[in-house]
Amino acid sequence: MDIAVVGNGVLGLSIAVEIARRAPKLKIAVIGPPGRTLAASMAAGAMLNCFGEVTKYTHQHPAAEAKFAIARQALDEWPAWLDRLCDEIGHDAAALRASRTEGTFVLLSGRSGHLAQENFQAMRAALIKYNEPHEQVDPQDIEGLDPSPSARPSHAVHLPREGAIDARAVVSALEAAACRHGVHILPATVQALLADADTVTGVQLADGSTLSAGTVILAAGSTGSALADSVLPPGATPPMLHGNGLSLLTKRTAPHRAREVLRTPIRAGSCGLHLVPLAGEDQEYIGANNMVTLHPAHGPGVGDGHAFLRQICEHLDQKIASSQVTQWLHGARPMSLDCFLLIGESSLRGLHFATGTYRDGFHCSPVIARHVSDTVLNQATTNPNFDWFTPKRLPIQTMTVEEAIAEFASHEVDAAYEYGLALPFWLDSETVAQHSRQRARRVHEELDELVALPPDNLMALQGLTASEGLADLRLYLHAARAYHQKPTQAAAV
Secondary structure (H helix, E strand, C coil): CCEEEECCCHHHHHHHHHHHHHCCCCCEEEECCCCCCCCHHHHCCCEECCHHHCCCCCCCCHHHHHHHHHHHHHHHHHHHHHHHHHHHHHHHHHHHHHCEEEEEEEEECCCCCHHHHHHHHHHHHHHHHCCCCCEECCHHHCCCCECCHHHCCCEEEEEEEEEEECHHHHHHHHHHHHHHCCCEEECCCEEEEEEECCEEEEEEECCCCEEECCEEEECCHHHHHHHHHCCCCCCCCCCEEEEEEEEEEEECCCCCCCCCEEECCCCCCCCCCEEEECCCCCEEEEECCCEEECCCCCCCCHHHHHHHHHHHHHHCEHHHHHCEEEEEEEEEEEEECCCCCEEEECCCECEEEEECCCCCHHHHHHHHHHHHHHHHCCCCCCCHHHHHHCCCCCCCCCCCHHHHHHHHHHHHHHHHHHCCCCCCCCCCCHHHHHHHHHHHHHHHHHHCCCCCCCHHHHHHHCCCCCCHHHHHHHHHHHHHHHHHHCHHHHHHC
16 A cells, blocks of 8 residues: 555545545555544534634634634635535435534523633634624524523624534545545554654554555544554654543434534533534434543543533523433544644654544544645645644643643633532632642642643543553653654664
8 A cells, every 4th residue: 555544534534535636546545443433533513613612722822823723724615625525425415415504603601610701702802803704692592592591691602604514424425435536445453553664664453464555644533642652752742642522412302403503612621512403303413521531431421421411401402301312422532742733744754643633623624634635745735834733742832830730720610610519608619729729730740840731631630640641641751851852862762
């Protein structure tokens, strides 16, 4: 093979299709298990949201602004990307188009925490700054919105250019398009990457067989880090964590469902509640929560699932309680240590990364596929925003350690209230905040490195003092400092 794409989710398939369109003579294989276990794509609500994902952090650092610029470009490109995909799959195009939901309502619940309120205001500021079409609406006029009285939205904004599409339908269409372009779909699991000196040479499959390839594209989501570690020098690339999410497909039994996406701003824990109407009069997608772990999880926690389902009913639509669950979905969002993308060629010649997308992989897939294809085919790249996200880097620092500790405490306080915390009148949230700051400070002290961890990932680490996981992270940070401060000597090791 000329190119082996490791990962058969939306990014891996999109990249394979884009390369095959441009270079039909190349032999390309997409490798991944048919069940796509833990794949974020198969559990995604596939919301085509850019401004709906804005947070107060979006414009606080150039890397965050670059990521937002990629998302804005994807928002513009999705209509043409979808049209071309529909042309390539022929008679199935009508069903794919029908799975698209146009329009998103972003709702600020009456029980929103401070973070959700700040993110909602940041979204409105971005809408104005970039002249994005939007409209402030009366929440009472939104069809299908029926929260509990205590959670009725105080504000709502309609985003006509944003919406959603059925993730599972898109993945199926991409696989069909890949086959039509001659891409070989290999239903297998990659066990290891193969390399010779400083160049990748292929992959080894779980059955022991090997596949030679001059270029390997690692689009295996949150599991890709473990594969890369065996062939890259220690500290060369930020490690991956797993953002475990729970979502559901449901059959509605109550009348008056939503006709457009209903969602909250990003809340504590860096995830927003959302309700997505699917094709058919009674099919809906409900998502999502986000629990970060250092290692792949077998599934979401029972307590997390309970809280998530209760909040969906209370904040968006009480009638969801009578809906019938047709499928439970669980996936792992690919999260790098700094929560930024890992896109581009690694320190091992021929090994390219396409992961670390966290919540934005599906939405940004057309733009990422084009950029990775440009790089692999040695064509001119015209998107400098990706320069920030090379895998050959130290973790990007967007705040100081003290700021990271304070932000973690803010997330913990908001999450505690969202999960039902009630304090007597003589206590306030400072009690929770102080405890959270102590835990976050302990993690940073144990790491013994001047690195500020994002609140998202601190949640996974704050209970791991002196554990094997925290020790592994400490080893990575020491190796990363040595490798990137002396790249010539480190590369020769």
